[in-house]
Amino acid sequence: MESLKLKSKLLYLLLIVGFGLGVIGLIGYINIQNIKRNMDTLYFGSLIPLTELNSITETYNNDLASSIYRWSNQLISDEQAAEKISLGLDRINQLWAAYLAHEKRPEELAYVNYTESQIQSLEKYFSEVRTLITSPDRTHPLSLSTLDDNVRLIHDTVHQLIAYENASARYEHAILLTQYENALMQLIFFLVVILALVMGLAWKIFANIELQQRQLIDSTETLQHLNLKLEQASYTDSLTALYNRRYFNIVYEREFKRSLRSGKPFVFMMLDIDFFKQYNDTYGHLQGDSALQAVAKVLKMTLQRPGDYPFRLGGEEFGIILTDTDCKNAKMMGEKIRENIENLKIEHKGSKVSQLLSVSIGGICIVPTVHIGEDALIHTADTNLYAAKKRGRNQVVFTSKL
Incomplete structure (x- = not known):
């Protein structure tokens, strides 16, 4: 008009x-x-x-x-x-x-x-x-x-x-x-x-054109801001504000291919809160959501490099992708995350390994080759997570082989 x-x-x-x-x-x-x-x-x-x-x-x-x-x-x-x-x-x-x-x-x-x-x-x-x-x-x-x-x-x-x-x-x-x-x-x-x-x-x-142009620029900036927020919302978990499973799939595929081209190590870790079902049963789901948010906050504070990506994959399960690092530092980072979460000193009476909230971590650090499928790393990290739980939980199991 x-x-x-x-x-x-x-x-x-x-x-x-x-x-x-x-x-x-x-x-x-x-x-x-x-x-x-x-x-x-x-x-x-x-x-x-x-x-x-x-x-x-x-x-x-x-x-x-x-x-x-x-x-x-x-x-x-x-x-x-x-x-x-x-x-x-x-x-x-x-x-x-x-x-x-x-x-x-x-x-x-x-x-x-x-x-x-x-x-x-x-x-x-x-x-x-x-x-x-x-x-x-x-x-x-x-x-x-x-x-x-x-x-x-x-x-x-x-x-x-x-x-x-x-x-x-x-x-x-x-x-x-x-x-x-x-x-x-x-x-x-x-x-x-x-x-x-x-x-x-x-x-x-x-003058009217300039006014309309200014309004159009403001509308465009507002629309871009809304699009950015919408994009962030589509890639962000609403409870923890971490990246969600959808964005994980995008980043995982992108960084895997980049490591394949550059010949640098690709690091993926899976993190699970120990006995989280018992925690919800004991303290209720609202307190359980607070615990998830506390763990997410630790991940954000610990992983602050541009190439560090923390994700909430679902429920009490989290994922971590690290780029531009070696396997030694990656394992040390996994151990640091575990310690920082334990240092939160969140009470967990339903845990069988500790009276405090703890996590188990399974990770893989490997230089990808054309013969390695993308799902193989996820399967290995999941296997290592299972091994950490089997060994008594509240620990990190990290390998450099599939």
């Missing part, structure tokens, strides 16, 4: 991130389009028209007025002057038509209409000059001062329009910068807000 909630939160996070990116992309696209439109207006509405207007003034000065001055100084013929005037007027009409083709704002139409009227008036004037030049009867002389006044007038008129276009360009540029700054601030604002939301939600999610 918690996993599903976590997946839902991650999904919401992805949706928010995707939505935020979509909004940012849309805002960016709209603002870029606005900037592009303004750039188009700035370029096509101001820069190119300026070129066309400047070309018109140059045509008046360089083509029309210059041609008339050259004609008046007889540098060109009548036909050449008339042709140049015609070509100049055509070029001016083309440039003006191209200028008018661009988008015009309502507030600049007055400037445009006035300039157009001046161009038309000047076109009429140059047409009359052309007629005068080509006319065989020149009753009216051509006034160059009038020509200069007309060219100066159209020049001033066009330059007023150019000044207006320059002012419009600066205005458009200011609007462009303002829109750009606004767009940049909007992008930054939305980006900061979305990042803050994402980081806040991510922090909560990951």
Whole structure:
């Protein structure tokens, strides 16, 4: 259930991130389009028209007025002057038509209409000059001062329009910068807000993940501890806390094979409390359980090496496996166990060998070979235990042969 909630939160996070990116992309696209439109207006509405207007003034000065001055100084013929005037007027009409083709704002139409009227008036004037030049009867002389006044007038008129276009360009540029700054601030604002939301939600999610992970680790540790306790319980005798018969079978087989590989002695002892049935009959089963626990405590205290394994095999019978030792020390260890149990001085009036609780021990110490079966050692230890009981109990019978 918690996993599903976590997946839902991650999904919401992805949706928010995707939505935020979509909004940012849309805002960016709209603002870029606005900037592009303004750039188009700035370029096509101001820069190119300026070129066309400047070309018109140059045509008046360089083509029309210059041609008339050259004609008046007889540098060109009548036909050449008339042709140049015609070509100049055509070029001016083309440039003006191209200028008018661009988008015009309502507030600049007055400037445009006035300039157009001046161009038309000047076109009429140059047409009359052309007629005068080509006319065989020149009753009216051509006034160059009038020509200069007309060219100066159209020049001033066009330059007023150019000044207006320059002012419009600066205005458009200011609007462009303002829109750009606004767009940049909007992008930054939305980006900061979305990042803050994402980081806040991510922090909560990951804090929840960390909490759940900590809980999972605690649960895992608890489960491992319980598994260890369960495993120990499955291998431990509940009364004496010694290893039980099940774990004995595991350890016996493992250590037997290890001794077989290493060539070191394998030691196994069987221990039985003397006349334990009589002890229960005399003192009761609860006291008998206490006696078993006392014997088990002695085994634990005496066998403290890592390779020493005490077991309760059943009833009053115990087993001992010793590793990494020799036969002499193993026999001495068996005798020490017997003495420590006798030194407990637990009263046993029903015993026929002593008034104190005692044990009989049968052991075997041998280097296993492939020809020796595992059960052979158990049988030999049991035989030696029987021999210890037959010899009078409260003693250790230890052999190094099967």
